Amino acid sequence: MKALCWTGINELAVDRVPDPQILNDQDMIIKVRLSSVCGSDLHQISGYIPAMRSGDVIGHEFMGEVVEIGPDVTKHSIGDRVVVCSVIACGRCWYCENDLFSACENGNTNPAITEMMWGQHPAGLFGYSHAMGGFKGSHAEYVRIPYADYIAFTIPDEVDDQTALFASDSAPTGWMGADLGGVKEGDVVAVWGCGAVGQMAARAAMLLGADRVIAIDRFEYRLDMMEREIGAEVLNYEKDDIQAELRERSGGRGPDVCIEAVGLEAHTPGLHYRYEQLKQQTRVLQTDRPHALREAILACRKGGTVFNLGVFVGLIDKFPMGALMNKGLTLRAAQQHGERYIPMLLERMASGELKTAHLMTHPMSLDDGPEGYDLFKNKKDNCVRAVFQP
């Protein structure tokens, strides 16, 4: 089959790879209908995720049609239209039963790599390096779905493909930030990053009752989309004094909940950015650039919560531990526990409460995969998400 493969740092190629097979009785195979790029793919492409191999199929946000099922799959039939969570979780270990799906004990077939790096291993992820199981990604014609009854969800008839696609990763990730960040009625919420995940986090905060939601980015087209499609207030960190604006808009207290939806390649104006980038290139002084996370910790009101949604892989320098401790903040983070939210999100999509189709700014053929990532990475042509149709 055809697939988009990582072939080296900043190199992608559309290649022929072996078709997926049913390898476990709980597997199924789907024919991909839509597969989206994601900001976290860029960390792999740029070489910040150390466990990649040439030929790895990337992509983890997708939906499609069931074409083959293993003998133990009971919830799906051939022909079903499904959206698949990017996190591969068994649904039966203690973590899954406690809604911590991305901490699943049985989803990662390469547990030792992350145990050595992080102490314990997280769940598997589609198309996200050998540290996360080495599973082939979704930028392909077909994908093998392990634990199909637990990670694939039938799409209601009222929800179209473009909308359902984002129930795979962006929408549940954003929802998790607001939900586990503890957003409640009357809160002021700040969101760093106006990509798909940031937009979904802002929308989730509104639906959970936030009084004001303020979103931060530097690209005007993304700020415009956040304002127009989600209804959040926006700030441009290249023009506005973010700390002062957030204090002013929250009665001097600072936001109750700060959600970081940027990750390890964050930007900041000025020379400071170059200094951080230089340190990151050494891979020794720091592996991740945490500007947005630092800003969120500094902005957050005393006793508030910072939720980190953006992907980090290793070590950061100059973490404001003093602010975190002395302001009594709660810092939470996770890869998305998508299986916990997807059924509810599909219902909200069906009712029209949660709109996502606007995120797909660039529908493209899989053959144009490298070009799609170029548009996405370099923010060309107002790209928010390039979505491939194999």
Add this chain to the structure above:
Amino acid sequence: MKKKTLLFGGLLIAGGATVAVRSKIAAERKTMFDAQRWHVITVNRPASEIAGTADLPAPLLSLGEMIEIEIRPAPGDKGTEIAARLIAIEADEDPKTALRKLRKALRDTQWLIETGEVLSPDKPPSTRTTLTSLPIEIATRRAKGEGRL
């Protein structure tokens, strides 16, 4: 000058050799400690379902006399703890290899008890071997036998 250079070079080589030997001894000592310690998994099943070793799946049982097993309820309703340690390593077996077998057996046991099957990695692979990918290939081959379990 030449004598000083030779002396410095000699000291450097001797120092390097000492560090290497001490590192090797430390690594071997760690392997021996790891081989002797209890390695534990917690499975999400009540202890009543896993009353004795006879209830355990094949991977652990196949290690037979090589290991000692303890089963106990996990605190806080977290399931059942299954602990195992090596007690008899065959004379011709490297302790590291025996330890890998034990870790793999424990991981497979958890998979079998909780999900009914051992999750297979994706295959056939689509990847190519390159010089930079060798460490990842080795780590992946040993993934279930290594780690901090």
